[in-house]
Amino acid sequence: MKLKSYFNTLKNKPALIPVFAIFLNKYVLIITVFIFWMLFFDTNSWLIHQELDQEIQELKDNKEYYIKEIIKDQKDIVKLKDSTEIERFAREEYFMKREGEEIFIIEYEDSLPKSKNDE
The missing domain is CATH 1.20.5 (Single alpha-helices involved in coiled-coils or other helix-helix interfaces)
Structure with a gap:
């Protein structure tokens, strides 16, 4: 009941708080809630x-x-x-x-995987 009387006093005195009076408009409240819902909660x-x-x-x-x-x-x-x-x-x-050919593969120490014994 106190909340309702508080809103009634604000509606009767919109000149005191003009910005707050705009937000008390039910259309502005509904549009604000709708925009908030669409931005964050909708699928x-x-x-x-x-x-x-x-x-x-x-x-x-x-x-x-x-x-x-x-x-x-x-x-x-x-x-x-x-x-x-x-x-x-x-x-x-x-x-x-090729036949008669030998291949030498050179591996560098830093390219070899480290074994558990080395650590």
Whole structure:
């Protein structure tokens, strides 16, 4: 009951607090609550849209990366149609060798995985 009488006194004296009197208008209250609800609590809220926009941007970045990788792989495929390039690729990647040839693999100490005994 006290709250109702407090609001009635404010409605009777809007000249004392003009800004507060505007917020007592039921339409302004309803619109404010609606905007607040739509920004933060609704299933299509502004926060959710921000998350979705971020995901879309990440997916676009991934798409650009994969397109570049596809182009690079297509160039490699064209190069590997030549028999000398296939031989070079096999020797570099799979350490294959010709007859009578020896291969020496040099590993640096910092490139070797550390064992538990070394620690």
